[in-house]
Amino acid sequence: MITTVALGDGVGAGFTGRAGGVSTAPYDSLNLGGAVGDDDAAVRANRRRAAAALGVDPARTVWMRQVHGADVAQVTGPSAGGVPGAVDAVVTTVPGLALAVLVADCAPVLLADPAAGVVGAAHSGRPGTAAGVVPALVERMRALGADPARMTAAIGPAACGGCYEVPAAMRDDVAAVVPAAYAVTSKGTPGLDIRAGIAAQLAAAGVTDVRTDPRCTIETPELFSYRRDGRTGRFAGYVWLQDDEPDTTDAHGDAHGDAHGGPHSGARGDGHGGVRGGGRDDASWEGR
Ligand SMILES: [Zn+2]
16 A cells, blocks of 8 residues: 655655555545545545555645645645645645645655755646756755755656657757656657656755655556546655654554544644635645
8 A cells, every 4th residue: 555765764754556445446446636536535534544554643644735836835734724825845844744745647756854854745747847846845945954965855656758748849848947857758759757857856956865666657557647547546645754752553543533532633623623614625636
C-alpha cells in the first residue's frame, strides 16, 4: 500500500499505491482524491487507511486545493484553518502535521531539512514545473531556516518522458524555461520528462540529495494514471515531521476511539467539524 522514503532523522515520508482501499472501479481501490467522482465516504475511509499505514493522524493531514500553479502556503494546522486558498505547495514546521499531495501522472515532490525542522510538499506537473513550483517551495523553506545544501528530496512516481507525449509547441514552451524536461517519447514523438526537469530545478536551487522513484504511472497498473485511464483515482505523497512523543498504538490502531479520546481529539474535532460544515476541504480536491 505504501512506499516509504527515508528523508532523514525525524522525518516521515511515503507514497501510496492503488491497493488496500475500499473504492470500487474506476477508483479501485485506494483513491485519495476527493474531486474525481468517487464516493466521499470511501475517500475518507481510504485516507484513514493510508494514514494508519503511514503512522500519521488522518485528522492532522493537510490536503491542498491544487490548481497547477506555483503558489506556496505555510500551514500550521489541518483543513479548515490549514490551506489558505488554492496552492500547489505547502510547507510546515509543525511536528505531527502531515502534508499530502495528490497525483496521477504529475510529480509529487517531498522536501525536508531535518536539522531545521522544515518539510514541504509540492504538486508539479507540466504547468507547475514550467511555473517553478518546486523552486518556489525550496525558497519558502529557506525563508523558514532550511538550507538547500542540507535538504533531502523525493520525486515520486509520475509519467515518464518515454510515455508523456505532448504537442511539439508545448514541449518547446516548457523546455524554454526548463530545458531538462525536453524529451522524445518511445514512439519518437515530442515528449516531456517532468521529473528530469524537477531534478534540474532542485539542483539549480542547491538541493542535490534527491531520490527519484523510477516508476512511471502510465506503465504501472499498481498506480493511478489519468493519461492511461482517464476517469480514475489519485494516489498521494505524504511528508511530515515526526512527533517527539512516543507513538503509542492507540494513536492509530482505532480511529474512532482515538477521535474521541486520543491526545489529538481537539484537533480532530476542528478538522472534521470545519470540513463537514464549511465545504468538504478534506476530500474535495483533485490533483493530476
Ligand atoms: Zn512511461
